Amino acid sequence: MAKLPIDAEKIIAQYGPSLHMPNKEAIPGRDEPDSIIETHCCFCGMQCGIKLLAKNNKVVGFEPWMEFPFNEGRLCPKGVLRYMQNNHEDRLTAPILNKPGVGFVPISWDEAMDSTISEIKRIQSQYGNDAFAMLSGVSLSNEKSYMVGKFARTALKTKNLDYNGRLCMVSAGAGNKKAFGLDRTSNNYQDLEKAEVIIVTGANVSETFPTLTHWIWKARDNGAKLIVVDPRMIPLARTADIHLDIRPGTDSALFGAILNYMVQHDMLDHDFINNHTSGFEEAKEAVKDYTLDWAEDITGAKKEKIEEAAKLWGKAATSFLLHARGIEHHTKGVENVLSCINIVLASGRIGRPYCGYGTITGQGNGQGGREHGHKCDQLPGNRDIENPEHRKYISQVWGIEESELPGKGLSAYEIIEAIHRGEIKGLISICFNPLVSLPNSNYVREALEKLEFYVGIDFFLSETLRHANIVLPGSLHEEEEGTVTTAEGRVVRIRKAVDPPKGAKTDTEILLEIARRLGAADKFSYENSEDIFNELRVASKGGTADYYGITYDKIEKNMGVFWPCPDLDHPGTPRLWEDKKFKTPDGKAHFNAVKYHESGDPIDEEYPIILTTGRVVSQYLSGSQTRRIGKLVHQFAQPLLEIHPKLATQYGINQNEEVIVKTKRGEAKFPANIVETIREDTVFLPYHWPGKKSANQLTSGHLDPISKIPEFKVSACSLQPTGKIVEVNKFSEAYKSS
The missing domain is CATH 3.30.200.210 (Phosphorylase Kinase; domain 1)
Structure with a gap:
């Protein structure tokens, strides 16, 4: 292959x-x-x-x-x-106004800004500051992510700020903080090369992170054993030593059973557990009844394979565990993450060469974007917005009184719910397409139509922005200087290649102008992106995500610097925990007791099949960018319903037949793609398309109680064939050959 x-x-x-x-x-x-x-x-x-x-x-x-x-x-x-x-011809090159009965018409920047400021002030004076919310994107640079957090809280003066990383990394972040006190992959990915055993769970690496596959192949070339956990036989699973095709939503049952097996067969690093961790007895007690037979019944994976995986993991000298959204997009996403961390801690294989654990970051700056303050519960440096000491420090950096700093706000989907309740009346967004990317998209559309005023900043007119009153044309990645942080925790430089097209402005210019017009010019007097980064460095100092010792010059000289980097003489930290000093209050890594329970939308007689969602290789997130690139569209032009031949036969479904997929949220039609690479009780849809092609018409608004991440990966559904065979453009010839 x-x-x-x-x-x-x-x-x-x-x-x-x-x-x-x-x-x-x-x-x-x-x-x-x-x-x-x-x-x-x-x-x-x-x-x-x-x-x-x-x-x-x-x-x-x-x-x-x-x-x-x-x-x-x-x-x-x-x-x-x-x-x-x-x-691309779709680039926005002038502010546009959504004129009733006419549609979008171009307007001047002054008119757009005057109307925006007027509506913000009107709504906030009438309903209160928190009635105006902000939604932000994690493809923004660190500088812009930091500035959005500061902008929302000191210029817009609202607590209701969140970001589309809420759909991506927050379960991992919460789990990492609980276990380690710090949220980052433990090692750079080159450490994969000499790992004896690698577990990849809930991560379709070959399609969603293709270049990471190289380091897994390097390990395989060195004799590493590969265990892949996924309900589909994804490309990586085809070459794995063990493929555990578990039922979606049963991840914590699987890893709980592996932990129990390690305990029963004494595959534990007792020295590490005794000296560097806490909570092991409670974690062990929680899974004491999780036998291989029980795990097979719950997960649907063969117990012999689960046992073989436990043996490989338990006996390895070096190992690496990687996961992504497949275990995180659940009402128990944080618990799933903690169940993975438990088997890593039980092995003691962390903080050593070629031994690691990590979350594969989905979005462009998903790592840095979740560290510097545009989450509803977070301040720069990955500080807690409800911690008095954290609030005091950031207030001093920003030049405000601590009492002026808003508290914890609503998460992304909760903002949509608050719009429905009439609590939020206005919205500003930047590089976020919630109509496609949030669950229960019809509910989201209704919320957008209820807003009294909505202004969006973006470079293309997304499906969401078609519901905006005003759209401000912003900048692409290559049109501003800045930094981002890779999934490894390496801070790298984004260099400006070109200016925005005539009529558009940089995102930074737009936010600075709105802040100035809202009376906060004194807090946003930056000359360039490096000025913003230097303030970010100070704001992050002493936090768990400490960037203080990182400078543009240092990044240039080293092709990136790994945080934490607490001072200018510090080289950065490619591998965490080598000193075994964790960032928890007691300085130890924490086991967490995890008990398996069902997902938020379990199957029943009316909806007997599990619908799960994910990505394909040629598309990215809501598709706003990739669906405008012809060759990528040709590779995968529309969402196809992956269904096992036995399930297709049971329902009388033929290849390329349009199938009605129905959940408690509604129904939609998709062409069937009959494949043997998926469980017989599960169907799969990619989620990159809008409107009638949107998989998120069907997904639920159930949230993890800790991380507030939606449960995209488990929706109970029913299937109904229509008898209509449709023409599909499945893959290009180049993709077929791979």
């Missing part, structure tokens, strides 16, 4: 400059760019190094950045084509 990650250098050598210089004959000199900019991809948390080629203030192509240490020039299908959005 061919590997999915694309080696950009080989492709360019094979196909020539035309790959990254399309139509160069039509533009004389286009094959001689004005500049070549070393920067990073705008998509997933890998943040692969890439060189962008700029000509006449346009990004016209790319070259591999072979020297960047993580991806070494490799790029996935999205990374290869990411430059094409820069010249």
